[in-house]
Amino acid sequence: MIYTVTLNPSLDYFAMTGSISEGHTNRTHDEYIVPGGKGLNVSMVLARLGTPSTAIAFTAGFTGAELTRLLKEEAVETETIDTGTGFTRINVKINNGRITEFNGAGIVLSAELTEALKIRLSGLSADDLLVLSGAVPSGADRTLYRDLMAASKAPAVLDTFGEALTEALPERPFLIKPNEEEIEGLAGRPVETEEDLREEMIKLQERGARNVMVSMGPRGAALLTETGSYFRCGVPGVPAGRPFNTVAAGDSMIAGFIHEYMRTGDYEKALRFAVATGTAAAYSEWLPDRAFIEFLIAEK
Numbered sequence: 001m002i003y004t005v006t007l008n009p010s011l012d013y014f015a016m017t018g019s020i021s022e023g024h025t026n027r028t029h030d031e032y033i034v035p036g037g038k039g040l041n042v043s044m045v046l047a048r049l050g051t052p053s054t055a056i057a058f059t060a061g062f063t064g065a066e067l068t069r070l071l072k073e074e075a076v077e078t079e080t081i082d083t084g085t086g087f088t089r090i091n092v093k094i095n096n097g098r099i100t101e102f103n104g105a106g107i108v109l110s111a112e113l114t115e116a117l118k119i120r121l122s123g124l125s126a127d128d129l130l131v132l133s134g135a136v137p138s139g140a141d142r143t144l145y146r147d148l149m150a151a152s153k154a155p156a157v158l159d160t161f162g163e164a165l166t167e168a169l170p171e172r173p174f175l176i177k178p179n180e181e182e183i184e185g186l187a188g189r190p191v192e193t194e195e196d197l198r199e200e201m202i203k204l205q206e207r208g209a210r211n212v213m214v215s216m217g218p219r220g221a222a223l224l225t226e227t228g229s230y231f232r233c234g235v236p237g238v239p240a241g242r243p244f245n246t247v248a249a250g251d252s253m254i255a256g257f258i259h260e261y262m263r264t265g266d267y268e269k270a271l272r273f274a275v276a277t278g279t280a281a282a283y284s285e286w287l288p289d290r291a292f293i294e295f296l297i298a299e300k
Contacts (some may be wrong), residue, residue, distance in 0.1 A: 001129075002051070002131065003121075003129070003130050003131065004053055004054070004058060005132040006056070007140075008106040010089045011035070011070075012246045016095045029193070030097065037134065038159060041248045042252075042254050043071075047279075048081070048289055049259045055076050055077065055078045055079070055090065056078075057080055057081045059081070060107070063089070063090060065180050081113065101246060106135065106138075108138045121154075122151050122153075124154040129262075130168055131254065136162060143168075148167065149171040155173075158177075169208035172209070173210065174212075177214070181201075187200045198222075205224065211267070213253075213274065221233055221253065221274065221275050221278070236275070248287055250278065251281075253274045257277075260273035280296055
């Protein structure tokens, strides 16, 4: 079974408007509320692809109850850990052609909550897959993801950045997915050529990552596998007139990779499917549907 962990989930309120006038009343012409959080996005895209998963998330209050209800509508099996106080945060995303985000602070992760999660993850086996993604919440140590991986027997997909990522590398995550900016941050230098990129990916493997996938926006993605194979995949063509929204593109890439790799065991096919899924997300109002993903796969 695939398990995703979302430490700081949200209700995401999307509002579409023609313009934003600071200091004045602004009107929207469309709005919707959806579950938010990187791990939840992975579970929801997996569900749309027909691959089951269980989403584990901290929730609280009336917004937590609504989040759970919406996930059920998305056919996502959910296990919640009640924080006991406060409420699940609400993130506001204003779209006037570009996305402007106002994200709530969310939970402060106590030692007690962290321990409860470790106990839950200790029940996973080597036949499971654990997806850990997002920034480390307030109150948590920078070693949080390392500690969660150590508590579990399951191989892990890790999508985070900075010290939270580097601290976890010795636990040998199955897959990490930095983007170009994050790669440069880890390298401490510009990564300008394909040779530079591959060199930095090798360094991440030497520090513990088994497979390294780098998302590169409109230039697609690169994958260096634990067998030493290196693959590049460009972005498929997209029909004109599609909306543009990169909010969940990286999470969708991970879902696409997991879905195809677990189905075929083929790294190159998994990368190709990941790029198509991430591209479909970037050109969807929210998360991509399976038909659009398969259309883009056929276009490659």
